[in-house]
Each structure stands twice: as structure tokens, then as C-alpha cells.
Amino acid sequence: MTIIALLLAPAHAEAPALDACCQAAAAADCPETIFAVGVESTQISSPTGTSVSGAWALSCGAGPAWDAGFRGTSSHSTTAGTVLGALSAEAVACFDAACRLPEGTCLRPTGGSAELARCDGRSAPGDQVFTGPLRPARGAVVVGSRVLGTTEPTAPPVAAAAIDATLPPAPELPCKPSSLRVASNSQVDAGNEALVSGSLAKALDHYRAALTMDRCNAVAWTALGDGLISAGRPHEARTALDLATQLMPTHAHAWTRLGDASELDGDRQAAVLAYQNALAHSPGYAPAAQGLDRVQ
Numbered sequence: 001m002t003i004i005a006l007l008l009a010p011a012h013a014e015a016p017a018l019d020a021c022c023q024a025a026a027a028a029d030c031p032e033t034i035f036a037v038g039v040e041s042t043q044i045s046s047p048t049g050t051s052v053s054g055a056w057a058l059s060c061g062a063g064p065a066w067d068a069g070f071r072g073t074s075s076h077s078t079t080a081g082t083v084l085g086a087l088s089a090e091a092v093a094c095f096d097a098a099c100r101l102p103e104g105t106c107l108r109p110t111g112g113s114a115e116l117a118r119c120d121g122r123s124a125p126g127d128q129v130f131t132g133p134l135r136p137a138r139g140a141v142v143v144g145s146r147v148l149g150t151t152e153p154t155a156p157p158v159a160a161a162a163i164d165a166t167l168p169p170a171p172e173l174p175c176k177p178s179s180l181r182v183a184s185n186s187q188v189d190a191g192n193e194a195l196v197s198g199s200l201a202k203a204l205d206h207y208r209a210a211l212t213m214d215r216c217n218a219v220a221w222t223a224l225g226d227g228l229i230s231a232g233r234p235h236e237a238r239t240a241l242d243l244a245t246q247l248m249p250t251h252a253h254a255w256t257r258l259g260d261a262s263e264l265d266g267d268r269q270a271a272v273l274a275y276q277n278a279l280a281h282s283p284g285y286a287p288a289a290q291g292l293d294r295v296q
Contacts (some may be wrong), residue, residue, distance in 0.1 A: 012185075017046065017098040018030060018032060018060050018094055018095060018098040018099060021094035021097060021098050022090065022091055022094045025090040025091075025093065025094055025253075026086050026251075026252045026253045026282060026285060027090035027091040027094060029086070029087060029088055029091050029249055030091050030094065031087070031091070032059065032060045032061075033057055033058065033059045033060065034055065034057075034058050034083050034084075034087065034095065034114070035055040035057055035058070035067070035070055035072060035083065035084050035085070036055060036056045036058060036064075036080075036081055036082060036084070036086070036116050036130070037052060037055055037056075037078045037079065037081065037082045037116075038054065038056050038066065038127045038130065039078055039083065039127050039185055040052065040066075040127065040145065041054045041055055041209075042054055043074075043078065043275050047065060049073050049074060049075050049164065049260060050073065050074045050075070050078065051071070051072075051073055051168075052067050052070070052071070052072045052073065052074060052078070052084060053071055053073065054066070054067065054069075054070055055067055055070040056127070056130045057070070057082065058083075058095075058099075058116065059099075060095065060098065060099035060100070061099070061100060062100070063100045063101065063102065063134045064101075064102065064131070066130075067152050071114040072084045072085070080127065080129070081116045081117050081129055082110075082113070082115050083107075083113050083114040083115060083116065084113070085113065085277045086107075086112055086113055087109070087112070087114050088112075088241045089111045090109055091161060092108065092109040092114040092199055093109070093242060095107055095114075096108075099134060100134045100135065100136065100245070101116065101134065101135050101252040102116075102129065102130060102131070102132040102133070102134060102135070103127055103134065103135040104118055104119055104120060104132065104135075105117065105118055105132070105135075106118070106119040107196060114215075116129060116130070117129065123204070125176045133222055147272040149268070159245055163200065163201060163204065163228075163232075163233065164201065164205070164229040165228055165231065165233040166203075166208070167216065167224075167236055167239055167240060168211040168212060169215065170215070170239075170243055171215035171216050171243070171247075173246060175215070175216035176216065177214060177216045178213060178214035178215070178216065178217075180213040180214050180284075181213075181214050181215050181217065183211060184210040184211070184212070184214035184217045184220060185211065185212040185217070185219070185220075187204070187206045187207070187209045187210035187220070188207060188210045188219055188220050190206045191203040191204070191206030191210065191223060191227075192205045194206060194224065195227065200230060201225060203223075203254060204224065204228070204231070206228045207220050207224040207227060208224065209221045210223075211224065216245035216247060218243075218244050218251070218254070219244075219259065220242065220249040221240050221241070221243045221244035221247065221254075222240075222253065222254045222257065223259055224237075224240045224243040224252070225237040225238075225239075225240035225241035225244060225254075225258070226257055228261075229257065229261050229264065230261060232266035234260075234261040234262075234265040235265050236260040237257075237260075237264075238258065238262055238265055238270075241254060241257050241258035241261055244257075244258070244260060245258055245274075245277070249281075250281045250283030252278040252279075252281050252285045252288060253287075255274050255275070255277040255278035255281065255286040255288065256274070256275065256278040256285065256287045258270075258274040259271045259273075259274030259275040259278065259291045259292075259295075261270075262274055263291065263294065263295055267277050268295045269290065271274075271295045272292065272295050272296060273290065275288045275291045275292040275295070277289075277291075279292065
């Protein structure tokens, strides 16, 4: 059972690729056009929030265009590049990977929404961040609900017998995130890159390293469980994924993968419960619905 979804975005087909990416990543929202504040946007603050007039419309296929008639609101004053409205981190990653944006820019999640900024971290003067030539849409690779802009793996999978299925110590609950969370997430990203390049054993080592830094990192537990399923070790995967669901109990992907691991481990009753939990938190989530159909 694969844990990698490769979603290409050929010319003139960015929106379907975006939709497919958002579905694979369990994104709750997937707009084809988002609106970002520009230098020329008018902002009027009041005790109830900030009204914004005029914004850059970032269309998935066409790129940015100034929309003088835009009217929107924000809870606080914003800076150029700030996306107005709620946007999940998964949807942000999919939009960045599957859609056309100005060359050298990246769309990044910021506390429930996003911002368009230069990928090199340098500040962009004026509205130049919106007006450069467009970079082509990249392929979106979804690994364990995390989106990577990369290519399809070519190396053969590692044999299950060669896999180290050791699990890090479980965290004490309720969990207190470590001060090393950023470094821990970097290890998860490194593991995802290793997985996409075909090195499952290396990926698992990175996920374990992430959990050594922060045992409360639910994304790392999910990624480790994903990798152990791929390695043919569903029993150990269940332990990792059970911890992931305890740490983020509303995450449909973690529940679905727990269902997959339970199903592969021969525990159909546990699989049914896990798939049902996934659908309770994300109604219509296709991987969970398909799993439930298999085991009922």
C-alpha cells in the first residue's frame, strides 16, 4: 500500500492538480484563487478589525492580477503579501506546489492563513513580489499528508527484513512540545525527502531523530507510522499512529493510516473504528471511506 501521491500540474491543468493535491493532503479548504494585500491596498482599522480595499488576486493558473474592486476584512493591520482569509497549512502547501506564482516567491503558512514572500527570505520592495515572471507549476508530492515539490521515487523499496522498526519512547500525556520543535520538523522534512528518493530506511532514521528531539511531534509519529506500513511492519506502525491520533485527535489522515495498519495487522474491528473516526472528523475523506468499505 503506497503512502506517496504524485500529482503533476501540466500546462493549463493547474486547478485539477490543486484539487487532487488538497484531497490527498486532507486539506479542509482548497481555493483556486486567493487574495493578498499589496502596497496599494487601502486599510482602515476599527475596533472590530481592519477593512481592506484592493488586493492582488492570485489565480492558480494565471498568477497575480491587481483587483481594485476587492473588499475584505482582517482581524488586524496587515503587510504586503499577507493572504486574507483562513487557509490551512495543507492547502497553502498545495497551492505553492501546484499553482503558478512569481519566480522566486513562495507561499508560506502563517497562523491559519498564508503570506507570499521571497523564497530567499529577503524583503521584497513595493509590489515587485507580485509582478515578476511566473515560475511554472511544480509537481506536488504528498507524503503522509505533507506536500513536497519533487519528483517520483525511482529506487526500489527496501526489503522489510532490512528495516529497523524500533520505536522511540512514547511521550507523557498531556504532551508539552519541546523547544526543539523546529529542528524536529526539519528532520521530518529530511525523512520525507529521503522517502521520495527511495531510501525508506534513511527516512525512518530521520523520523526517529525528529522524535528524539520532540516526542510530542504528532507529524513525526504519523510519518514514522506511514513508513513502517510501507516497510511491512503494521504492528509497530499501529503504535506510532495510535500516538499520533492521541496527539492530534481530529487529523483524518492519522486515523486513516491507523485503520490501514490495523487492517494489515489483522484487527478488522480496530480498523473499522479508526476509519470511522477519520470520517467523523473529515466527512467524505476518500481514503477512509475506501478503507471502511474494505473491512465492513
